[in-house]
Amino acid sequence: MLFCGDESGDLHEASTFMIDRRVRECALELQDTVLLAKLSAGYLISQEEKYHTTCLINLFELYTESLNMLISWFFALGHLNYARWLPIDVRDMIELDVVTPSTATEFKKGHFAVQQTHHAFSVLAIDHAH
Numbered sequence: 001m002l003f004c005g006d007e008s009g010d011l012h013e014a015s016t017f018m019i020d021r022r023v024r025e026c027a028l029e030l031q032d033t034v035l036l037a038k039l040s041a042g043y044l045i046s047q048e049e050k051y052h053t054t055c056l057i058n059l060f061e062l063y064t065e066s067l068n069m070l071i072s073w074f075f076a077l078g079h080l081n082y083a084r085w086l087p088i089d090v091r092d093m094i095e096l097d098v099v100t101p102s103t104a105t106e107f108k109k110g111h112f113a114v115q116q117t118h119h120a121f122s123v124l125a126i127d128h129a130h
């Protein structure tokens with residue numbers, strides 16, 4: 001099991017590359033060496049990894065918290081793109097349950113792509129959709 005090692009309870013399969021990407025971003029940001037070691041073995045899909053929804057949510061909450069603490073550093077160090085968009089991304093993550101509960105539900109299932117048009121194959125990662 002991806003995050004906690006506990007095989008009991010309701011488990012979900014890592015079924016998209018977007019969840020793989022998002023978990024890698026979180027693990028790198030948090031410098032979670034245990035999770036990074038698991039990720040170094042390959043894509044989560046190919047490893048047929050499973051996870052508890054609560055463990056995934058806990059990872060994203062920790063990730064959001066840590067990003068929130070880093071925002072002032074992006075301003076201080078002159079990383080303008082991150083300084084401009086990171087606060088918006090963090091705000092979106094924090095307000096997701098309230099503003100768009102259906103999106104929050106899908107997000108918690110591991111669906112991290114955003115579709116801005118109805119064209120096939122036109123989904124974007126959330127951080128590219130602003």
Ligand SMILES: [Zn+2]
Binds near residue numbers: 001004005006052055
């Ligand atoms: Zn777990």
